[in-house]
Amino acid sequence: MxxxxxxxxxxxxxxxxxxxxxxxxxxxxxxxxxxxxxxxxxxxxxxxxxxxxNRAARALVTGKTQLIGVVAQNSTLYGPASLLSAFEEAAGQAGFAVSVGRVKVLDRGSIAAAVERHRDQRVAGIVVIAPTSSAADALADVPAGVPLVTVDGDPDRPTPLVTVDQARGAFEATMHLLKAGHETVWHVSGPADWFDAAGRVEGWRQALDTASAEVPPVVAADWSAASGYRAGQMLARMPEVTAVFCSNDHLALGVLRAMSERGRSVPRDVSVVGFDDVPEAAYFIPPLTTVRPDFAAVARETLGLLLEQVSDGETTRPQRTIAPMLVSRESVAPPPK
Amino acid sequence: MxxxxxxxxxxxxxxxxxxxxxxxxxxxxxxxxxxxxxxxxxxxxxxxxxxxxNRAARALVTGKTQLIGVVAQNSTLYGPASLLSAFEEAAGQAGFAVSVGRVKVLDRGSIAAAVERHRDQRVAGIVVIAPTSSAADALADVPAGVPLVTVDGDPDRPTPLVTVDQARGAFEATMHLLKAGHETVWHVSGPADWFDAAGRVEGWRQALDTASAEVPPVVAADWSAASGYRAGQMLARMPEVTAVFCSNDHLALGVLRAMSERGRSVPRDVSVVGFDDVPEAAYFIPPLTTVRPDFAAVARETLGLLLEQVSDGETTRPQRTIAPMLVSRESVAPPPK
DNA sequence: CGACCTGGTGTTATCGCTAACATCACCGGC
DNA sequence: GCCGGTGATGTTAGCGATAACACCAGGTCG
Missing domain, CATH: 1.10.260.40 (lambda repressor-like DNA-binding domains)
Incomplete structure (x- = not known):
């Protein structure tokens, strides 16, 4: 036997x-x-x-696990999904396993529950992807003492935070359009309760101010191509619109389509810039000029900040912003004469 | 002190x-x-x-962790991403944490490395999302004795496997078009090395056979809207094409756009059906009739199969297929007279 | 009415590791 | 030539849980 x-x-x-x-x-x-x-x-x-x-034996005696908990929304939006994926990779390389706690909605209760589940597992630290204000609010419930880093969260809170420099990306995108000769730039925005969207609105406005350009009203949308299409239908009807900065690439896709349907050629008649650089963006018609956030860098910084807290207990400068990069393709040209 | x-x-x-x-x-x-x-x-x-x-102490004495390792490709494709997310939720409810090991490419080496990392963590079991043959090949390297379930893998291998019944979904989609009165149905297919794509081709062909309809050549594409658009440009030029079944919704989106550009109205002139039911599908123009896989059910079955192996050591009937559901919207109509 | 079960509880050993201390050989310096 | 330092290694004591067994009271049964 x-x-x-x-x-x-x-x-x-x-x-x-x-x-x-x-x-x-x-x-x-x-x-x-x-x-x-x-x-x-x-x-x-x-x-x-x-x-x-045997990690269990080691964890038992040292009191520390090699596990990091991530709380993320149960969504397939490109930005958050990419972030999560980049973080898993960075953590893996540093010898940490990542345990993901998905949450259906970003409200206090769900986030608190997810954080509790992670504490039960005795994770070394927790990362929360908190792109909306309701999510950021929920962090107030997290007991102190747990190493915690927020990603994409509220830049105005003192919690350790890593985020893409939305305003700067938007600023550059807008400037790019202004420098091409456009008198002003319209903006199709993401949902107002997302920090990402708010930051992009801000950068866009700053660029217009800097150039002393007129500030047209914000066209509000959600993140979907459908809402971009609806916004585009409106903009296409206005001959004075020659340049549009969209808060993400899906919105831009919708705008592109609306323009094309009304016979306004991109980029000859109207220039369009997006944000995110989704994989398909280079295959849009025309290939889309957009802003590429460096998710890998965000992930690295996040991990660094978290591990700093784990070992030192505290962090010196708890906020990091990552500058995105303008990717120039073929959807921008000078305005028609 | x-x-x-x-x-x-x-x-x-x-x-x-x-x-x-x-x-x-x-x-x-x-x-x-x-x-x-x-x-x-x-x-x-x-x-x-x-x-x-203290889970570490418990794991030490029982020799079992409450951790499940998942190996998945580092992609943001809708199908795999949804699956992962559903699995994390199902496992969470069963009291298991999920540790995700991302892999850049699905080749033997990467998958073996990811599996090794999970074994180091002494996970209770491993789930591999292996939608291509190269991924399925890599599983040969996994040492026996580790509870393992493959999702979306090769239906022709004896390994424990859970998968969406691609062929059945494709069969129903195609039948739906034939019953609407179309003489035959064209197919825009995903990459040939994906089992999902192969299964959908098979189901499509079976339906045509069943109805004794002519079988047109498969139009090969990848999963992207761009490639769907190119396929659509070709199909739009052929007046005899009145019905197209696309291997996923993004392809369908590309086809819709190509049709619209050439003035062929969907669904009046051409009917289109997709696969996946991505969240945007209901907002396409027109809203897309498509096939919805039940990712939650796949996740549940996968977890069940895995836990069965964990406790019994073996499984009785190690393969499960989940029937998808046809979601009827507005992109299908009888053919023009 | 003593032997035996059985439900409720405590005691002890053990999992595999790291931390802290113990040991021992060998070295250089006064 | 004795002493303290140092480098390489061994020994012992937990970490916090579960498993196995011991124990004890009270009821059942022949």
Whole structure:
């Protein structure tokens, strides 16, 4: 009767290498005081047994896990999804596992519950993707002492925060259009309760102010192509509209379509700029000039900020913004004569 | 000098309730042999101390974690992203945390590495979202003994697998078009190395066979709207094309646009059906008739199959397919006279 | 009415690791 | 040539839970 023998433990490695288990532990944790020869023997034994340290045992004695909890909305929007994916990659490379707690709606109760689930797991730290004010409000409920970083959250709160510099991206996009010769730039905005959308409105307005251009009314939409299309139908009817900055690429797609349907050629008659640089943006007709946020950088900074809190308990400068990049394609041209 | 006292442990609860720590353990694990009165005392103590069991300690002694590892491609495609999100929710409700290992490309090496990372974490089981043959191949490297379920993988392999019944969805979509009176149905297909795409081609062909309709050549594309648009440009030029089944909604979007550009009205001149029911599909112009996979059901089945393996070691019937649902909107009509 | 079960509880060993201390050989300096 | 320092290693004691067994009271049964 062969019982499947249990996974090898540190003592098994120690026995094979002819040392004590403590020496194995020292090799594993790169302690300096181990003779080179001994280290090699131990490493050979580890490889031979396909030994892997038991994280539970380590966590038990150190009191720390190698787990990071992320709270994110259960959505497939490009921005948040990319962010999450980038963060998982960054954390993975740093040797941390990521446990994702999805939330249907970003309200206090749901977020608090997700945070509790993570605390139950004794995560080392928590990241909350909190792009709306209701989500940011919910963070007030998180007990102090838990390392916490907010991504895409409210820039006006003192909590540790990493965010794309929405205003700067919008500023550059708008400036790009103004420099092409347009007298002013219209804006199709995302939902007002999203910080991303608010920041982009702000950057757009600043650019117009800087250039002393007239500030047209904001055209409000949500993030969808459908709402961009509706906004576009309106704008297409107004001959004075020659340049439009859209709060994301899907809105821009809707605008492109509306323009094309009314026979206004992009970029000959109207120039359009988006935000996000979704993978399809280069295949729109025409290929879309847009602003690309560096999600990988956001992820790296977030992780850095979190690990700083985990080890030091505190952070020196708890806010980071990541400058996005304008990607110039073919949807921008000088205005018609 | 106040040192922040450590989290309460089981013994603290036991002391407060006036019982042994073992009794606390029994209460926590719902053992039957505990007097009601004792149970209440213990529960009160747990609440008072805000005690939460230490998972590391439990994992150490039981040898099992409450963690499930998922390997998924680092993509933002609607299908895989939805699946992942649904699975995280299902697992969360069953008390499992989900650790996601993202992979850039679905090749043997990357998948093997991701699986190894999960094994290091001693996950209870692993789910691999393996929609292409290269991904399915990589599973050969996974050592036996690790509970493993494949989602969206190769239906022709014997590994435990849960998948949407692509062929059936495609069959119904095609039948829907034939019943509307179309003589035959054209198909714009996803990439050939995706099982999803292959299954949908098969279902489409079966439906045509069943109705003894002519089988036109498959129009090959990838999953993008851009490629759908190119396919659509071709189809729009052919007057005999009155019905098109697209392998996903984005392709359908491209086709819709191409048709509209060439003045062929949908659904009056041409009927179009998609697959996936992306959130925007109802806002396409016209609102798109499509096939909705039940991602939540896939997630539930996957979890069930995995937990069955975890507890029993084996599974009886290791393959499950989930029937999708046709969602009828406004992009289908009888063919023009 | 003593043997035996059984429900409720406590005691002890154990999981696999790290931290802290113990040990021991070897070194240089006065 | 004895002393303290230092580098390499071993020994021991937990971390916080579960499992296995021990124990004890009270009821059942022959």
């Amino acid at each position: 062969e019982k499947t023998s249990r996974d090898p433990a540190m003592t098994d490695v120690a026995r094979l290498a002819g040392v004590s288990h403590q020496t194995v532990s020292r090799v594993l944790n790169n302690h300096p005081n181990v003779r080179e020869q001994t280290r090699l023997r131990v490493q050979a034994a580890i490889k031979e047994l396909d030994y892997r340290p | 106040e040192k922040t006292s450590r989290d309460p442990a089981m013994t603290d609860v036991a002391r407060l309730a006036g019982v042994s720590h073992q009794t606390v353990s029994r209460v926590l694990n719902n053992h039957p042999n505990v007097r009601e009165q004792t149970r209440l005392r213990v529960q009160a103590a747990i609440k008072e101390l805000d005690y939460r069991p």
